[in-house]
Amino acid sequence: MAPNPTSATSTVSSSTSAVLQHIQSHRDVPVEQLFTRLDIVGKGAYGAVYKGIHNATGTVLALKVINLDTAEDDIIEIQREVALLSQLRDSDRHNCIGYHGCYFYQTELWIAMDFASGGSIRTLLKPGKIDEKYTQLIVRETLIGLNYLHRQEIIHRDIKSANILLTNSHRVLLCDFGIAAPLQSTNHKRSTFIGTPYWMAPEVIADGRLYDTKADIWSLGITLYEMLNGNPPYSDLTPAKVILKIPRSQPAKLEGNQFSNGVKEFLAACLIDEPNDRPTAEDLMKHKWIKSISKAPLTPLKELTNRYTRWVNSG
The missing domain is CATH 3.30.200.20 (Phosphorylase Kinase; domain 1)
Incomplete structure (x- = not known):
């Protein structure tokens, strides 16, 4: 045939x-x-x-x-x-x-x-946590993709490190639109329970509650936490328990002096519990943590692929 x-x-x-x-x-x-x-x-x-x-x-x-x-x-x-x-x-x-x-x-x-030969950010996390200076660049580029989607009134609904790719020219690309969805034209919100629990916003988990592009902003925050700590919050719990945990818990925070005040504030902005108070992707592109590297080249991201190659070769 x-x-x-x-x-x-x-x-x-x-x-x-x-x-x-x-x-x-x-x-x-x-x-x-x-x-x-x-x-x-x-x-x-x-x-x-x-x-x-x-x-x-x-x-x-x-x-x-x-x-x-x-x-x-x-x-x-x-x-x-x-x-x-x-x-x-x-x-x-x-x-x-x-x-x-x-x-x-x-x-x-x-x-x-x-084809993104550098692999996913999740793959590049296998050797260990990613330093803030690299996450800054990855988040900046992810925001460009999210802002584009949201301006098209599309929610990705599964933002996580496994769905962010790195090319051999150090470009950062969003992928896997299998569960992405257009906003409903009547109220510009969705109500379908879908996504990966660990990265899921509270309003997505809540039974019957409407949500919009701000759900992707929460997931971006969890992805940032994941890159800096190696795993998302509650990674030691089963998905079923996480679904119960997220709506009842305070948003995750970055603890320790190894993280700058800028990244702590950026994460806190992404993880505001009330979605209406959460910034948009366009707002976050103007955040001082992002603006401080607005013109920085992406070439430093090559170190992540080099690190992964060294890790693989070490057995």
């Missing part, structure tokens, strides 16, 4: 890369001729992500391969992710993973995206 590109390929990223130009002009080429699927680099709820090669240019890409022989509810979620990726076709300029198109192959859907 010859695979055919879906209509989503007509709404690919506006990037001028040779990959996109080739894909646009070869829409009828079978997917296995366009790409070579290599090693698996990650697994998700609906499939796996592979390292791949765009055969015409030799460019390395990420290929998310989803088995369509699954429940109807799952298919709806997959359709939503593809639609959202298509909507975010300019996102590669705003620190969200670049989307190159999707293709059917037998019972699979292949989604071609940018």
